[in-house]
Amino acid sequence: xxxxxxxxxxxxxxxxxPPHLGPVDDDDDDIPGPDRxxxxxxxxxxxxxxxxxxxxxxxxxxxxxxxxxxxxVHDALLYASAHMLVVYTLTxxxxxxxxxxxxxxxxxxxxxxxxxxxxxxxxESFLEALLAPPEGEEAxxxxxxxxxxxxxxxxxxxxxGACGRCVLKMDHHCMWLxxxxxxxxxxxxxxxxxxCVTLLAVxxxxxxxxxxxxxxxxxxxxxxxxxxxxxxxxxxxxxxxMVIGSFCVYHLxxxxxxxxxxxxxxxxxLLRHITLPDNADSRRLxxxxxxxxxxxxxxxLVRDAHRHLRLYDVGFKGNWAQVFGWTKPWGWVxxxxxxxxxxxxxxxxxxxxxxxxxxxxxxxxxxxxDKDR
Numbered sequence: 001x002x003x004x005x006x007x008x009x010x011x012x013x014x015x016x017x018p019p020h021l022g023p024v025d026d027d028d029d030d031i032p033g034p035d036r037x038x039x040x041x042x043x044x045x046x047x048x049x050x051x052x053x054x055x056x057x058x059x060x061x062x063x064x065x066x067x068x069x070x071x072x073v074h075d076a077l078l079y080a081s082a083h084m085l086v087v088y089t090l091t092x093x094x095x096x097x098x099x100x101x102x103x104x105x106x107x108x109x110x111x112x113x114x115x116x117x118x119x120x121x122x123x124e125s126f127l128e129a130l131l132a133p134p135e136g137e138e139a140x141x142x143x144x145x146x147x148x149x150x151x152x153x154x155x156x157x158x159x160x161g162a163c164g165r166c167v168l169k170m171d172h173h174c175m176w177l178x179x180x181x182x183x184x185x186x187x188x189x190x191x192x193x194x195x196c197v198t199l200l201a202v203x204x205x206x207x208x209x210x211x212x213x214x215x216x217x218x219x220x221x222x223x224x225x226x227x228x229x230x231x232x233x234x235x236x237x238x239x240x241x242m243v244i245g246s247f248c249v250y251h252l253x254x255x256x257x258x259x260x261x262x263x264x265x266x267x268x269x270l271l272r273h274i275t276l277p278d279n280a281d282s283r284r285l286x287x288x289x290x291x292x293x294x295x296x297x298x299x300x301l302v303r304d305a306h307r308h309l310r311l312y313d314v315g316f317k318g319n320w321a322q323v324f325g326w327t328k329p330w331g332w333v334x335x336x337x338x339x340x341x342x343x344x345x346x347x348x349x350x351x352x353x354x355x356x357x358x359x360x361x362x363x364x365x366x367x368x369x370d371k372d373r
Contacts, residue, residue, distance in 0.1 A: 044179040048102075051176050055094060055197065058204060058236060061229040062087060068226040069211050083207060090203065094196035096338045097189040098177070106183030107168025107346050109149070109157060154347040156312075158262055168346035171254075172261040184346035188323050191255065192339025194248035198241055205237025258312040258319040267306030268299075273355075274363045284370055297369050305362045311355045322349070 062084075070080035146153040149166050153159075158170040160181050169184035182190045208230040215227035254264055263269055268291045276287045285293055294302065313319060324335050325343045334340055 040179055044175075047176045048178045052098075054240070055091065055200075058233050059087075059091075061233055062204065064229055065208065065211055065226055065233070068223060069214075069230075073222055086203060087200065090196050090200040093337065094193055094200060097193040097196065100189040100338045100340075101177055101182070101186045101193060102180065104185050104189070104341070106181045106186045107157070107170070109151060109154060109166045109168060156260070156263075156349060157346075169260060169342070169349075170262060184344075185341040187260075188335070188342055189339035191248070191251050191323070192335075194244060194251060198245040198248045201237045201240035201244065203237075205234050205241060208234040208237065255323050256316055256319055257310050258314065258322065259310065263311075267303045270302060270306055270309065270311075270359070270362070273311060273359055274366070275359075276363050276367060277360075285366065289366060294366070295369065298366050301362065301365050301369060305358065309355070309358050309362070310352055311359075312349050313352045314350050318350070 066080045066084055070076045070083070144153050145151070146157075146159050146166050148159050151166065153166055154168060156169045157166050159166045160170060160173050162173050162179060163181055167181045167183040169187065171182040171187055171190070173179070173181050174190075177190075180186075211230035212227055212234055215222050215230065251261075254260065271289050271291060274288045276285065276289070289298075314322075322344065323342050324340070326332055326335055326340070327343075328334075331340075
């Protein structure tokens with residue numbers, strides 16, 4: 001019987017995926033990361049549909065106000081056209097950045113364009129499997145290994161359980177935008193979307209509030225329905241501007257301090273970057289320390305350090321340049337239109353010059369507090 005020489009006994013190339021590890025559903029949690037593709041159900045898009053309807057819902061009433069108030073009452077077609085231009089320009093910009101967030105991958109870890117060689121089909125190589133940590137060993141530290149994805153884990157990347165994959169510079173998983181992650185390639189467009197929606201809501205609220213004020217002062221000069229529409233839109237714009245506006249201000253603060261939502265809300269992520277001193281004699285702490293090993297006093301030390309320790313803060317201008325920077329002469333036009341993507345490859349980021357000193361001080365304080373236990 002002829003021997004099959006087409007398949008070698010040992011190959012350092014990519015291993016073909018087993019036939020049972022194809023695209024699977026959400027319930028198959030036992031399948032490893034690279035072959036586990038979580039399919040979205042139809043109900044996952046209901047929040048996105050609601051968000052789109054909330055943006056489009058005020059426009060019929062706005063058109064009624066433009067026609068009845070500016071054209072019929074004041075005969076000011078130019079003012080009506082100017083207001084319509086502002087409203088629909090902000091609406092267009094909001095939908096432009098929304099489409100980018102929905103259509104663009106937030107940050108593929110295995111993409112060659114992100115500064116690292118990766119397999120074209122996302123399959124794990126034999127050499128990567130050999131270099132993976134043992135099954136019971138946790139992978140800590142930036143730029144280590146994600147045991148759920150069986151793949152390298154770059155700095156500031158996080159594994160999203162809802163998407164079943166690692167995302168470069170993951171900010172958060174947003175259920176309102178089609179259950180997608182906001183990451184390195186979509187963070188700028190996401191903030192652009194928040195700013196456009198906030199400005200649109202504020203503009204509509206101020207515009208309609210002025211119509212309501214004029215209607216109360218001149219009740220006999222306008223019909224009965226227009227003030228009702230204006231009153232509803234003014235209240236609607238105030239609510240949206242308060243809700244989305246506060247979220248927008250928070251993300252502007254995160255950009256100014258070069259943080260993600262996960263980094264801002266998770267102080268114990270600092271433990272990944274801590275290296276214990278060489279002369280540290282601690283039997284309770286690993287290197288780097290683990291969260292469950294910390295006492296109450298040590299947890300308070302980490303929380304206090306997190307308030308003023310910004311690992312990637314390189315100054316206000318440098319922080320904004322990482323998110324909205326451009327290199328081409330007319331790159332600002334592209335940023336204003338759709339927000340674009342963050343600069344860099346998403347794998348490495350410049351550090352705060354004082355970060356290492358502050359991390360060393362925190363490590364020393366943790367060791368000192370551990371000796372007193």
